[in-house]
Amino acid sequence: KQEVTQIPAALSVPEGENLVLNCSFTDSAIYNLQWFRQDPGKGLTSLLLIQSSQREQTSGRLNASLDKSSGRSTLYIAASQPGDSATYLCAVERGSTLGRLYFGRGTQLTVWP
């Protein structure tokens, strides 16, 4: 069974800080890993998807890295803004159960002006 853990559960920072959100997973035989964002009252939006053969993906101020051997991924947010406030969810897809995502509980991020 795949278990996904996210640390910290909550984070509150002033605007402008660089942030690191952590995700760990127990089964390293993953197909891919995704980072999602969830705003209150809304569904999830995919931010970055890293295939198992890749080491990182970048989109604007976001950078996600993947280390399969250690079962870890980090989401780096540069120069944080109040608009980044949301819950960030990590999800992994296993090669043995394609299409099925295993989610962490998320990190609730608050960026204050």
Next chain:
Amino acid sequence: ETGVTQTPRHLVMGMTNKKSLKCEQHLGHNAMYWYKQSAKKPLELMFVYSLEERVENNSVPSRFSPECPNSSHLFLHLHTLQPEDSALYLCASSQEFGVAGRRDTQYFGPGTRLTVL
């Protein structure tokens, strides 16, 4: 409308009621999903439909009954629910389900906040 829509957005029901949640996707996708998001657990997959055929039933109690009449619509029929079923129910869709080599993701609706009294 675009993307994935869900109705109603909020629902309060008694344990003896019967209600249905509706999901519609406007993306031309072939796979649709129901997820449950509660405060105590990570997001849980409930059901998956691929090309209108149920391909996953993640040990969900029979008081939850899904229906997929076509590739654009997905329903979740609810009856004799328990208070612990109160949660946010999310619908999602993707181009395909479980196909190796694809690089798509799942697109989520805003969810239905369900409260069972």
